Amino acid sequence: MKKIINQPEHVVDEMLQGLVFMHGQLVERLDGYDVIVRKAEKRGKVGLISGGGSGHEPSHAGFVGRGMLSAAVCGAVFTSPTPDQILEAIKAADEGAGVFMVIKNYSGDIMNFEMAQELAEMEGIEVASVVVDDDIAVENSLYTQGRRGVAGTILVHKILGHAAETGKSLAEIKELADKLVPQIKTIGLALSGATVPEVGKPGFVLEEDEFEYGVGIHGEPGYKKEKLQPSKELAEELVAKLLQDFEATAGEKYGLLINGLGATPLMEQYVFANDVAQLLESKQIEVVYHKIGNYMTSIDMAGLSLTLIQLEDSSWLEALEATVETPAW
Amino acid sequence: MKKIINQPEHVVDEMLQGLVFMHGQLVERLDGYDVIVRKAEKRGKVGLISGGGSGHEPSHAGFVGRGMLSAAVCGAVFTSPTPDQILEAIKAADEGAGVFMVIKNYSGDIMNFEMAQELAEMEGIEVASVVVDDDIAVENSLYTQGRRGVAGTILVHKILGHAAETGKSLAEIKELADKLVPQIKTIGLALSGATVPEVGKPGFVLEEDEFEYGVGIHGEPGYKKEKLQPSKELAEELVAKLLQDFEATAGEKYGLLINGLGATPLMEQYVFANDVAQLLESKQIEVVYHKIGNYMTSIDMAGLSLTLIQLEDSSWLEALEATVETPAW
Numbered sequence: 001m002k003k004i005i006n007q008p009e010h011v012v013d014e015m016l017q018g019l020v021f022m023h024g025q026l027v028e029r030l031d032g033y034d035v036i037v038r039k040a041e042k043r044g045k046v047g048l049i050s051g052g053g054s055g056h057e058p059s060h061a062g063f064v065g066r067g068m069l070s071a072a073v074c075g076a077v078f079t080s081p082t083p084d085q086i087l088e089a090i091k092a093a094d095e096g097a098g099v100f101m102v103i104k105n106y107s108g109d110i111m112n113f114e115m116a117q118e119l120a121e122m123e124g125i126e127v128a129s130v131v132v133d134d135d136i137a138v139e140n141s142l143y144t145q146g147r148r149g150v151a152g153t154i155l156v157h158k159i160l161g162h163a164a165e166t167g168k169s170l171a172e173i174k175e176l177a178d179k180l181v182p183q184i185k186t187i188g189l190a191l192s193g194a195t196v197p198e199v200g201k202p203g204f205v206l207e208e209d210e211f212e213y214g215v216g217i218h219g220e221p222g223y224k225k226e227k228l229q230p231s232k233e234l235a236e237e238l239v240a241k242l243l244q245d246f247e248a249t250a251g252e253k254y255g256l257l258i259n260g261l262g263a264t265p266l267m268e269q270y271v272f273a274n275d276v277a278q279l280l281e282s283k284q285i286e287v288v289y290h291k292i293g294n295y296m297t298s299i300d301m302a303g304l305s306l307t308l309i310q311l312e313d314s315s316w317l318e319a320l321e322a323t324v325e326t327p328a329w
Numbered sequence: 330m331k332k333i334i335n336q337p338e339h340v341v342d343e344m345l346q347g348l349v350f351m352h353g354q355l356v357e358r359l360d361g362y363d364v365i366v367r368k369a370e371k372r373g374k375v376g377l378i379s380g381g382g383s384g385h386e387p388s389h390a391g392f393v394g395r396g397m398l399s400a401a402v403c404g405a406v407f408t409s410p411t412p413d414q415i416l417e418a419i420k421a422a423d424e425g426a427g428v429f430m431v432i433k434n435y436s437g438d439i440m441n442f443e444m445a446q447e448l449a450e451m452e453g454i455e456v457a458s459v460v461v462d463d464d465i466a467v468e469n470s471l472y473t474q475g476r477r478g479v480a481g482t483i484l485v486h487k488i489l490g491h492a493a494e495t496g497k498s499l500a501e502i503k504e505l506a507d508k509l510v511p512q513i514k515t516i517g518l519a520l521s522g523a524t525v526p527e528v529g530k531p532g533f534v535l536e537e538d539e540f541e542y543g544v545g546i547h548g549e550p551g552y553k554k555e556k557l558q559p560s561k562e563l564a565e566e567l568v569a570k571l572l573q574d575f576e577a578t579a580g581e582k583y584g585l586l587i588n589g590l591g592a593t594p595l596m597e598q599y600v601f602a603n604d605v606a607q608l609l610e611s612k613q614i615e616v617v618y619h620k621i622g623n624y625m626t627s628i629d630m631a632g633l634s635l636t637l638i639q640l641e642d643s644s645w646l647e648a649l650e651a652t653v654e655t656p657a658w
Binding site for chain 2: 002003004005006007011014015016017018019021022023024054055057058062191192208209211228230231232234256258262263264265266267268269270271272273274275277287290291292294297299300302303304
């Protein structure tokens, strides 16, 4: 394992210290916890939290800040955060108007976030949540019943963050979240596996000329391994799957997120973007919002994911475009 | 070679098309050229351009936009852009107040930018320039007399971009640039070599447990290969070299840039940041500006660089913090 780290068991702690050092104007760490909270003044609005296992940086702590998350809980690498950590995030996010939790669809995450919700409610904090299951690659997976939650989650953070920032109530945010999540779909591919520091070797190994469609962000198996193909063909497969799942028709408006998984350079992401652009244009799908870069990574996995969000509702586009103050949006 | 591309010889063209598709609100491509220009209205200010070989994305095209570069010239991968391309960038950047060129210190770049300057001056455009040579790792290198120009260049873009934006004259920007460049120093390390698409294999190969200090962003040799060490020890070496070169003393103010070289995840960059923080604190160096992420990459090289900029002049800090509208700052 070749990594710029110290002891593997200290990676999350040291990473969070580094994050707070680099972005100390925007965020701070809850004393004694693996929870990053924003420094913005509390103004009686709904708190918004998310989190999960570490290893997906900048998710989720990089999206803490004015206009997005109030707090992010950072579990051990690829491991659900514990209920006590989530409870502290809820308490830190609470401004008196309730706290909304964005949970990626992994069984451990759901169990622990729900347990924390119960504990918070016993302390008088109203809590609601949504489960993001945007990955259309497979039904059920290693750690998931149904579909996995992946890169589309950051669009949920952004749109719900705007709703909280503009003073929407907890009930209104719950209603928005339930409408929003089914309109966000993602599918990815991997060229190599990620190495968890405490494990020391890649979670899976592909042949020199092989890649895999539909791999999860913890290395969960995808749906098809093939010999490496030109970017155009990769884009054809992913775009076709997404449009089919949306039952998309000509003239519809979408937002597009191309997400690098950690080790894939922007050069490749832009080449892929060009292929996606041509395919969507040929289908007369109008792209009204664009975002590209490493947002929901899988440590040092090579590969990328493609997310589409249906944007018929112009207020969602406005929410995506709103200015925020976070380390990584 | 495992990459998400189509034909290797089309990578730059397709990447630029992808970039314009993803960031079309901010930038456009000069018809028939590998030049990215900002869409902002011309307002009679000094134009600021940069560029070089491709493969360093988001540098430099990602820094085109209001408040930073007027245009970026994108050569073939790791290859200086040709004078005719640079000339078009100068002409596109010209708003009537002259054009300033930020050139990284590579012999080919300097020759071609200077040739373009002569051509532009024959067309009546006043041109000035600065050569950035921030990499303290080695004196002279494969393609360089003196020191190489690397990640610190983006800080030059930012501070000079602010000067241009606020209406400084070409002479004032030249004076500022000449003061600024000696106050920016960088040093890096690599865990793996970069693969140029048209070459198809890494420019250099390190052993499984080996890394190299001071490698250049085109894979130029560094100054020392060693067995991989904990991040703390890597940070000690790089921080010591930089502080020595600055002849830094306790109480001085610096800005800090930690730059991933392409394949190194944020997890490792933050762990490294934490080690740098502790070292600088122990030396009583005050860090007043922080930036972290992949800004001056070497395609898919694993590794990172550390840049310090002396910020005794508070106007430089203000320039670094000013809001800009670019794809990647």
